[in-house]
Each structure stands twice: as C-alpha cells, then as structure tokens.
Amino acid sequence: MVQFSRICFRKFGNFVDNLRLYVRGGTGGMGMPRLGGQGGNGGDVWVVATKNVTLKRIKDKYPLKRFAAGAGVNSSIRALKGEKGKDQEIFAPVGITVTTEDGRILGDLNAEGDRVMVAKGGPGGGLYSAFEPSKGQAKHIRLDLKLIADLGLVGFPNAGKSSLLTAMSNATPQIASYAFTTLKPEIGKLMYKDHKQISVADLPGLIEGAHINKGMGHKFLKHVERTKQLLFVVDVCGFQLASKTQFRSAFEAVQLLTKELELYKEELVSKPALLVVNKMDLPEAEDKLQELKEQLKNPDGKFEV
Ligand SMILES: Nc1nc2c(ncn2[C@@H]2O[C@H](COP(=O)(O)OP(=O)(O)OP(=O)(O)O)[C@@H](O)[C@H]2O)c(=O)[nH]1
Ligand SMILES: [Mg+2]
The missing domain is CATH 3.40.50.300 (P-loop containing nucleotide triphosphate hydrolases)
Structure with a gap:
C-alpha cells in the first residue's frame, strides 16, 4: 500500500525547463574605400554547454535575456584589415536542444564543451560591398531541457x-x-x-x-x-x-x-x-x-x- x-x-x-533568448551577431566594421581596406566581421553568438549552469541561473543573471556580440573594427590606415568583433558565449546546461522560434533545430548540446553558433556576425565592409558593413543576424532562440x-x-x-x-x-x-x-x-x-x-x-x-x-x-x-x-x-x-x-x-x-x-x-x-x-x-x-x-x-x- x-x-x-x-x-x-x-x-x-x-x-525552469525552457528559456527564450534574443541573440544578435555584431555589426561588421567599415571598409576604407580610399585604400581598399576591409572592415572586421562582427562577432558571433554561441551557446556553450557548461557544467553547473541551469536555465534558471541564466534567467536570473540576465533578466533582459538579450545577448549581443561585439562589432567588427573599422578599417583604418594603421590596420587596413579591421579585427573581428568579440564573440559572445552563452553558458548553458548540458542536455539541451537549441531551436529557432519556429522550431528549427540549431543544435543539441549533449556533452560539456559542445557549442552551437546561434547568430553570425555581419561581414565587414570591403571591395564587394561598396565598403559598407552588414548587420549581424538577429533572432529569438529557445533553449529546451531534454x-x-x-x-x-x-x-x-x-x-x-x-x-x-x-x-x-x-x-x-x-x-x-x-x-x-x-x-x-x-x-x-x-x-x-x-x-x-x-x-x-x-x-x-x-x-x-x-x-x-x-x-x-x-x-x-x-x-x-x-x-x-x-x-x-x-x-x-x-x-x-x-x-x-x-x-x-x-x-x-x-x-x-x-x-x-x-x-x-x-x-x-x-x-x-x-x-x-x-x-x-x-x-x-x-x-x-x-x-x-x-x-x-x-x-x-x-x-x-
Ligand atoms: N514489504 C514490501 N516490500 C516491498 C514493497 N515495495 C518493494 N518492496 C521490496 O523492496 C525491495 C526493493 O524493491 P525495488 O523496487 O527493487 O527497490 P528500488 O527502490 O527500485 O531499489 P534500487 O533500484 O536498488 O534503487 C524488493 O525486495 C521489493 O520486493 C512494499 O510495498 N512492501
Ligand atoms: Mg530499482
């Protein structure tokens, strides 16, 4: 009995067993038309599986739930090729699925150290883009505990x-x-x-x-x-x-x-x-x-x- x-x-x-986040890749750096300089690419946003993290901790630590990577560096006379923007890493628990808002799977994080790119930085301005940089990808993603x-x-x-x-x-x-x-x-x-x-x-x-x-x-x-x-x-x-x-x-x-x-x-x-x-x-x-x-x-x- x-x-x-x-x-x-x-x-x-x-x-918390799922979480919706806003992620944005960095904007590219400006090219330099006069000298043919190439702006740096914007940084990328990654989700990285890490021990001792929970979705609730992410939610508490980042109440806005927005993650943006750094902008690419503008091309300059001193450095014609601008540096890439800083990547942004979101430390998430092991055992989650990362999807787009409409349910497309971006990746599974099954072991510590597994990583998936969720927003790519924009390319820097250069010869083929009239030296105009592009914005990084921006989207909502979902982290679901399996x-x-x-x-x-x-x-x-x-x-x-x-x-x-x-x-x-x-x-x-x-x-x-x-x-x-x-x-x-x-x-x-x-x-x-x-x-x-x-x-x-x-x-x-x-x-x-x-x-x-x-x-x-x-x-x-x-x-x-x-x-x-x-x-x-x-x-x-x-x-x-x-x-x-x-x-x-x-x-x-x-x-x-x-x-x-x-x-x-x-x-x-x-x-x-x-x-x-x-x-x-x-x-x-x-x-x-x-x-x-x-x-x-x-x-x-x-x-x-
Ligand atoms: N008398 C009595 N014995 C029970 C009852 N439920 C389980 N048992 C006995 O308790 C012992 C352990 O049962 P299990 O169901 O294997 O226990 P468990 O919690 O799954 O054990 P683990 O898998 O080792 O963690 C068995 O010998 C069962 O027959 C009960 O309601 N009454
Ligand atoms: Mg048992």
Whole structure:
C-alpha cells in the first residue's frame, strides 16, 4: 500500500525547463574605400554547454535575456584589415536542444564543451560591398531541457521505486532486495481514464553524498534534472545501506534526499514533488507513518547530518 502526502518546498514550482533568448551577431566594421581596406566581421553568438549552469541561473543573471556580440573594427590606415568583433558565449546546461522560434533545430548540446553558433556576425565592409558593413543576424532562440519523463522516482536504494513503477505502469523493471538494482532509468507509461498519458522514470537509488559524486551520484542526479516533477519514495521503516553506515528513519530519508538534490543543484528542490511512503504492509508501519507525519509537520530542530 502506498500513501501520498505533499512536501512543501520553499520555492515550490519555479523550476525552469525552457528559456527564450534574443541573440544578435555584431555589426561588421567599415571598409576604407580610399585604400581598399576591409572592415572586421562582427562577432558571433554561441551557446556553450557548461557544467553547473541551469536555465534558471541564466534567467536570473540576465533578466533582459538579450545577448549581443561585439562589432567588427573599422578599417583604418594603421590596420587596413579591421579585427573581428568579440564573440559572445552563452553558458548553458548540458542536455539541451537549441531551436529557432519556429522550431528549427540549431543544435543539441549533449556533452560539456559542445557549442552551437546561434547568430553570425555581419561581414565587414570591403571591395564587394561598396565598403559598407552588414548587420549581424538577429533572432529569438529557445533553449529546451531534454526531459526524459514527466515524473521521476527519487529515493534511497531499495525503497521500492521499481516495484512502484511496475505497479502503476506497463514497465517491467528489475526488482530485488538489494541496493542498486536499477542502474539506468527505465521509463513507464501511465494512461488515465480520459486517455491522458504521463511518463514515469524509475531512477537509480541515491545515497548520502551523491552530490559529491558518491555512488555514481552525479550520473544519477543528472537524470533527476531531466524530469518535470518528482516522486520521492521512502521506506516507512527507514533505510540502512550497509552495516557500517548509519540507519536513517523515513523522516531522515526525506530530509537527506532533498538535501542531496539541493546541494547538487539548488533549483532541483523547486520542482513540484510528492512523497510516497512505501512498504506500508510491514509490521508497525502505521505507527511509523504517524510519527513521520508529525515530524514532517514540525521539521525544525530534529535533524542533524
Ligand atoms: N514489504 C514490501 N516490500 C516491498 C514493497 N515495495 C518493494 N518492496 C521490496 O523492496 C525491495 C526493493 O524493491 P525495488 O523496487 O527493487 O527497490 P528500488 O527502490 O527500485 O531499489 P534500487 O533500484 O536498488 O534503487 C524488493 O525486495 C521489493 O520486493 C512494499 O510495498 N512492501
Ligand atoms: Mg530499482
């Protein structure tokens, strides 16, 4: 049996999964008719995949959402060929698709360092343009986070995430009574009576220290980034990874999971989320659930890591 209750997050619901930006390449530099001089080309605008950046951070840092590259340098007597304008780089998260406003794909950024040019600078003035420079390209672009599912199951290993997905969808992930059974996301589809469909991703279990990459933490947390909403799954009886590690109650599990997400990327805790308290058939589960509910109502001062 599964019980649902809501977790109230501080910044509930402002996760950003797409962003519209205005980009403009630099204008070219003037040519010099008298000496046949060539103006420099305008700089280009690039989107560059970078670690530790989120769309929300771009939005907060650049509220105008406008990015323009530098103008090309005019041809002069000292430098007949003017220098190229400065390129503008927009640092964006890994795992996004860059499109024009009408949906044409400009590029996919799948790995750190991948880059795509989104607005070319205008050519400088020269012999073939009557020494008149051109303006750079200007357009709106969209950055879309590539989501793998609407809902992601997040929990410590062995909490019952794969069992839950099996119970509510057509998927048949592997289930076993040891930690780290699931090593890569498995997607299940859920169909409602009105034929609406949502996709649910069974994700690998997280452990304490996942944010500093313990237990392949970063690889696993990356999947969490790519779901729209989260479903936290905790074992009502708590969890202990190994005899050497500390036992964690269901309440501590909830706290630790949110903490791991927050320490990895703060925005992750602003995704809409629900809590599933699992394994309600175990002895004393009702009492433990009551205790958990009390603790969730008054979360302060009861927890130290
Ligand atoms: N008693 C009881 N056992 C359950 C329940 N749900 C899952 N289990 C058991 O818990 C164990 C772990 O289940 P999984 O679904 O593989 O857990 P998981 O969260 O996917 O684990 P990882 O993939 O390792 O992260 C299995 O032995 C399941 O049979 C439940 O509601 N009640
Ligand atoms: Mg699993």
